[in-house]
Amino acid sequence: MKILVPVKRVIDYNVKARVRSDGTGVDLANVKMSMNPFDEIAVEEAIRLKESGKASEVIAVSIxxxxxAExxxxxxxxxxxxxxxVVAADDVHQDIEPLAVARILAKVAQExxxxxxxxxxxxxD
Structure with missing residues (x-):
């Protein structure tokens, strides 16, 4: 059995987010990014399942x-x-709609x- 684990790139939990001066969003310039901590737990659990012989492969996917890629x-x-x-946006300031992410994830899981x-x-975040 293959296990698919979606992982998200977020601002590191140790970093305090700053609002842009014009108030339109979060300032991402020179901010450390990392994997969402709850996704790290999911990856660890998938690896445990593989090590126990209940899974054959663990696949991480990010949209x-x-x-x-980091x-x-x-x-x-x-x-x-x-x-x-799956590159769905070119600009880090562009949000991807949750429904679009769900559809892409469903397609990846199916394939x-x-x-x-x-x-x-x-x-x-």
Missing amino acids: GVKQA TLRTALAMGADRAIL EGAGLIIAGKQAI
């Missing part, structure tokens, strides 16, 4: 900007077997033949 490298370093990056999807309970 967003190309900079999310987050996927973290998942690979934790023990994921493969990583998939990969995932038997289980383990997701973090929420995003910290």
Whole structure:
């Protein structure tokens, strides 16, 4: 059984977010980004299932900007077997609609033949 784990790139939980001077959003310039902590827990659980023999492969997937490749490298370093990056936006300030993310994730799960999807309970952003 393949396990698919969606991971999200967020502002590091140790960093205090700053609002842009014009008040239109969060200032992401020179801000440390990392994997969502709840997604880290999901990756760890998927790896535990694989190590116990209940799964054959752990696949981390991220949907967003190309900079999310760093987050996927973290998942690979934790023990994921493969990583998939779906570039859905070119600008880090552009939000991706949740329904679009859900549809992309469903398509990836179908194409990969995932038997289980383990997701973090929420995003910290």
